[in-house]
Amino acid sequence: MEERNHSSVTSFILLGLTTDTRLQLLLFMVFTFAYITTLLCNITLIAVICHSSRLHTPMDFFTGNLSFLDLWYSCVYTPKILLNCISEDKSTSFAGCAAQFFVSGGLACTESYLLAAMAYDRYVAISNPLLHAAAMTKKLCIGLVATSYLSGFANSTLIASYTFTPSFCDSNVIDDFFCDLLPLVKLSCDVTDSYQSLLYFILTFNTILPSALILRSYVSISVVILRMCSTEGQCKAFSTSATHFTTITLCYGSILCTRPSSSYVLERDKVVSVLYMVVTPMLNPFIYSLRSQEVKEALKTLLKRQTAS
Structure with a gap:
């Protein structure tokens, strides 16, 4: 039997979203606007949070x-x-594709666990508002974030190693705009059922576990809100968690639409991937800042300081 290994594939061809030249130009302008907006908004939000003692x-x-x-x-x-x-x-390049796959997988996994930590924080804030600061100490918050990163990139290491270890066939064309798991698995020559099962188990586990933690937190939040006597208190509690719930909907809605299945549709998956990779990072700063009066005031203060200097 002829032996082939992944060293025979030194690069991959990414076909992208479309082959239409005019549409590619339009997409370039749209993605450029989204990218600049994402950079400016997220950097601004991070700067505001770092510089304001109220945040x-x-x-x-x-x-x-x-x-x-x-x-x-x-x-x-x-x-x-x-x-x-x-x-x-x-x-x-092969190395570039592997690096993109590893980093993006680690970030996506980290975000899932971070959203679970944020859901727990919302539960503590609503169930025990007076003890919120004492319960969610700085040490605990740093620990939750560090755990999210460690879990995310540990799982990404496993997935990337299992994805790029098998032999790749002669074809190196990926009908997508990034190095995704399903197209790469389709290019592999020696993918076994046990190999696929292991990959899907890792992916499913890292979707179900944070989802279960988030669901548990929000079930507890709902119980606390329903037990409140005043309508004003219920509305305030709901508003406290509404921003985070919106982010979760965007994140997990995209994940559910792109889950591995027998009904995998490439064109639909491309559109949903754009939503998750380009649109969601752009919208998150608006979701959090527009609903927070403290962020608005802190941004005004920061702008006044910059203008005065």
Whole structure:
């Protein structure tokens, strides 16, 4: 039997979102606007949280880390998407593809666990508002964020190693705009059922576990809100968790639409991937800042200081 290993594949061809030249130009302008907006908004939100003493609460700490993830996540994908839109060379190196796959997987996994930590923080804030600061100490918040990163990149290491270890066939064409798991698995020559089962187990576990933690927190939040006597208290408690719930809906709605299945539709998956990789990192700063009066006031104060100096 002829032996083939992944060293025979030195690069991959990313076909991108479309082959239409005019549409590629339009997408380039749209993605450029989204990328610049994402960078400016997330950097601004991080700066506001760091410089304002009023925004040193546990939720603001988690929000700053979420903005950092969105900033990093956008930088992993968008520059390559922009390059593919205007360049005839659609190739990416084997190492570049593996690096993008590893980093993006680690960031996505980290964000899932970070959202679970934020859900727990919302539960503590609503169930015990007077003891919130005492319960969510700085040490605990740092520990939750560090655990999210360690869990995310540990799982990404496993997935990346299992994905790039098998032999790749002669074809190196990926009908997508980034190095995703399903197209890469399809290019592998020696993918076994046990190998696929292991990959899907890792992916499913890292979706179900944070989802279960988030669901438990929100079930507890709902019980606390329903037990409140005043309507005003219920509305205030709901408003406290509404921002985070919106982010969860955007994140997990995209994940559910792109889950591995027998009904996998490539074109639909491309659109949903754009939503998750480009649109969501751009919208998150608006979701958190527009609903927070403290963030608005802190931003005004920061702008006044910059103008005065």
